[in-house]
Amino acid sequence: MREMTDSNRRWEAWFEAFTAMRDAWPAQVDVPCPDGDQGRLHITYTGNPESRVGFATLWCDAGRNGIFLPRVGIPAGAEMLPFDATPEERAAVIPDISLIPTDPYSPGEAD
Numbered sequence: 001m002r003e004m005t006d007s008n009r010r011w012e013a014w015f016e017a018f019t020a021m022r023d024a025w026p027a028q029v030d031v032p033c034p035d036g037d038q039g040r041l042h043i044t045y046t047g048n049p050e051s052r053v054g055f056a057t058l059w060c061d062a063g064r065n066g067i068f069l070p071r072v073g074i075p076a077g078a079e080m081l082p083f084d085a086t087p088e089e090r091a092a093v094i095p096d097i098s099l100i101p102t103d104p105y106s107p108g109e110a111d
Helices: 006-024 087-093
Strands: 041-048 053-060 065-073 080-082
Touching: 006 041, 006 053, 006 065, 080 087
Parallel strands: 041 080
Antiparallel strands: 041 053, 053 065
């Protein structure tokens, strides 16, 4: 079995923060930034308003780091950008951030 790397643990901490915020919806919960920079976390959903399926971006307003989740259910009532949002519309909601890589297994690495 493969041990988690520091980057795996970092991404997992961000995913756990996303899960806590998503599961609390519609309540607004104060989840600390996984990077420990005292910033506030934000989620922006982009998706199909009928199916409520799309993707999510979670980021911290202090460190400007975050994660991208490619296929998520979007909670009923949560605001979302449409898939065809322009770059300007996206930039108005999501600042310029650095995405944390998922750190996939290296090719040929044994489990």
